[in-house]
Amino acid sequence: MIEERALNFLEEIIEEDISNGKNNGRVQTRFPPEPNGYLHIGHAKSICLNFGIAQKYNGKTNLRFDDTNPSTEETEYVDSIREDIHWLGFEWDKELYSSDYFDQLYDFAVTLIKNGLAYVDDSTAEEIAAAKGTPTEPGTPTPYRDRSIDENLHLFSDMKDGKYPDGAKVLRAKIDLESPNMHLRDPLMYRIKHAHHHRTGNKWCVYPMYDFAHGQSDAIEEITHSICTLEFIPHRPLYEWFINKLNVFPSKQYEFARLNMNFTVMSKRKLLQLVNEKYVSGWDDPRMPTISGLRRRGYTPLSIRNFCERIGVAKRENLIDLSLLEFCIREDLNKTALRRMVVMDPVKLVITNYPQGQSEIMHGENNPEAENGGGSREIPFSSEIWIEREDFMEDAPKKFFRLGPGLMVRLKNAYIVKCENFIKDENGRISEIHCTYIPESKSGSDTSGIHVKGTIHWVSVQHAKTAEIRLYDRLFQVEDPSNEDGDFKEYINPDSLSVIKNAFIEPDLVHARPVLGYQFIRKGYFTMDIDSTPDNLVFNRTVTLKDAWAKEVKKS
Numbered sequence: 001m002i003e004e005r006a007l008n009f010l011e012e013i014i015e016e017d018i019s020n021g022k023n024n025g026r027v028q029t030r031f032p033p034e035p036n037g038y039l040h041i042g043h044a045k046s047i048c049l050n051f052g053i054a055q056k057y058n059g060k061t062n063l064r065f066d067d068t069n070p071s072t073e074e075t076e077y078v079d080s081i082r083e084d085i086h087w088l089g090f091e092w093d094k095e096l097y098s099s100d101y102f103d104q105l106y107d108f109a110v111t112l113i114k115n116g117l118a119y120v121d122d123s124t125a126e127e128i129a130a131a132k133g134t135p136t137e138p139g140t141p142t143p144y145r146d147r148s149i150d151e152n153l154h155l156f157s158d159m160k161d162g163k164y165p166d167g168a169k170v171l172r173a174k175i176d177l178e179s180p181n182m183h184l185r186d187p188l189m190y191r192i193k194h195a196h197h198h199r200t201g202n203k204w205c206v207y208p209m210y211d212f213a214h215g216q217s218d219a220i221e222e223i224t225h226s227i228c229t230l231e232f233i234p235h236r237p238l239y240e241w242f243i244n245k246l247n248v249f250p251s252k253q254y255e256f257a258r259l260n261m262n263f264t265v266m267s268k269r270k271l272l273q274l275v276n277e278k279y280v281s282g283w284d285d286p287r288m289p290t291i292s293g294l295r296r297r298g299y300t301p302l303s304i305r306n307f308c309e310r311i312g313v314a315k316r317e318n319l320i321d322l323s324l325l326e327f328c329i330r331e332d333l334n335k336t337a338l339r340r341m342v343v344m345d346p347v348k349l350v351i352t353n354y355p356q357g358q359s360e361i362m363h364g365e366n367n368p369e370a371e372n373g374g375g376s377r378e379i380p381f382s383s384e385i386w387i388e389r390e391d392f393m394e395d396a397p398k399k400f401f402r403l404g405p406g407l408m409v410r411l412k413n414a415y416i417v418k419c420e421n422f423i424k425d426e427n428g429r430i431s432e433i434h435c436t437y438i439p440e441s442k443s444g445s446d447t448s449g450i451h452v453k454g455t456i457h458w459v460s461v462q463h464a465k466t467a468e469i470r471l472y473d474r475l476f477q478v479e480d481p482s483n484e485d486g487d488f489k490e491y492i493n494p495d496s497l498s499v500i501k502n503a504f505i506e507p508d509l510v511h512a513r514p515v516l517g518y519q520f521i522r523k524g525y526f527t528m529d530i531d532s533t534p535d536n537l538v539f540n541r542t543v544t545l546k547d548a549w550a551k552e553v554k555k556s
Helices: 007-019 041-056 075-088 098-114 127-133 147-162 209-219 230-246 270-278 291-297 302-309 324-334 507-511 548-555
Strands: 028-031 060-065 093-097 120-123 170-171 188-192 207-208 226-231 251-257 338-340 346-351 357-366 376-381 384-388 407-413 415-425 430-435 466-473 495-506 517-520 524-526 535-543
Touching: 007 041, 007 226, 007 251, 028 041, 028 226, 028 346, 041 060, 041 075, 041 226, 041 291, 041 302, 060 075, 060 098, 075 302, 093 098, 098 120, 098 147, 098 170, 098 188, 098 207, 098 209, 098 230, 120 517, 147 188, 170 230, 188 209, 207 209, 207 226, 209 230, 209 291, 226 466, 230 251, 291 338, 291 535, 302 324, 324 517, 376 384, 376 507, 466 507, 495 507, 507 535, 517 535
Parallel strands: 028 060, 060 093, 226 251, 338 517, 346 430, 466 535
Antiparallel strands: 120 170, 170 188, 188 207, 346 384, 357 376, 407 415, 415 430, 466 495, 517 524, 524 535
């Protein structure tokens, strides 16, 4: 029997609201990304939370693009966000944009001006910041705070009509310059920005600030539970002030701890730096913490949803170990990934007593962990095979259970072989291993009575195909690169990507598809990359079979 998970604090709030009949028991959430970059694993937590809560309580979730800053927003980002949410397995009720409400938000601003609660300020950004005071010193009014309502209405209209350049004027809420909460010291509501908007074109040259657009958009959509991250706690009184003064639907804001994960960065600005300065190949580089990067690397929607479920919903910031995410994908792929054999550092093994020119078909399980057995695939076998160079040692120690002079090992899904001798090239490097095989030792019908401790993988030379293998690792060498001295990019792991150009793969892998996960036996979990072509197969390592970094942490 599976033990039921305890409610998190947001679920407790919602269940209490429902029991009290608040909003007639209705639950409406929203996911409000700004389309100025690709979503990352931190956004995945918010997506799972907002959509998951709505699903649990028979509610709905809107996808609302917070597109109030036209200079940084692009349709490319809108498209990628849609794709990521769908890929994670969620469907939104309505697709909306803050720009849908520009006319209504403008009217809300006019209402506040008419009520003496907003004014146009001609001060520079520096003058406004200085006049706000400090957390221990009250602010002081600028010369424009006591403009008449009529003058403010006229000036705000002229701002909208494009009569002033960027930065010439702003619209500010008139609240409390002595408030201990700096966000209530006459915050900006609108700024002038002559920029082309990806949806409204050149219709507007004044754009609402986030703090004004966000709460009012929630109210317009009648969002019952507006779920934000902890940094928005100081913004909540302003959120509530605007809603109260405008007498609109009383949406409520609740905060949870954002996802911070070690060995990576989550800042969109820093991720954009990595892209623009070519430290990575793009937003979907498999080393990036973006959802598109994780997808390309071979992470599954279920593994990410399970990860978000495991880390839970907290009220306190903490640093989540990347190993937990890697555990979740291993757990998923162990049940679903197709097993295949790939030799990355090959040395030829010749079976001298196997009939030359003969080949036969062996059978290997697709996935022994699969619930339905996973079926099997055909694996061609011949007298010459590729094995991993590390699986042979000229002077093998006592507990080396692979190949060496006189040693025996099982070839997976095939025969037991015994090393008779080997050949070296002119550089002293082993170039060929000669073995004999035990005909009665065939897997599945072994009557040899011989037991060996080691099993190695292989690929038939005659039937092998080649592929490029990209071995991805953690992008940073330190746990928290953002908090280290100097530029965070100084801590990039130089070994975060290594490429093997001509690995030998079993022929079945020519039918691989990017959406499928594969376990390359003894090597790790892999997926086909979107760069693949029929003439140049490319596979990305999703994750190693075991957590190699755990050993590194213990060493340090």
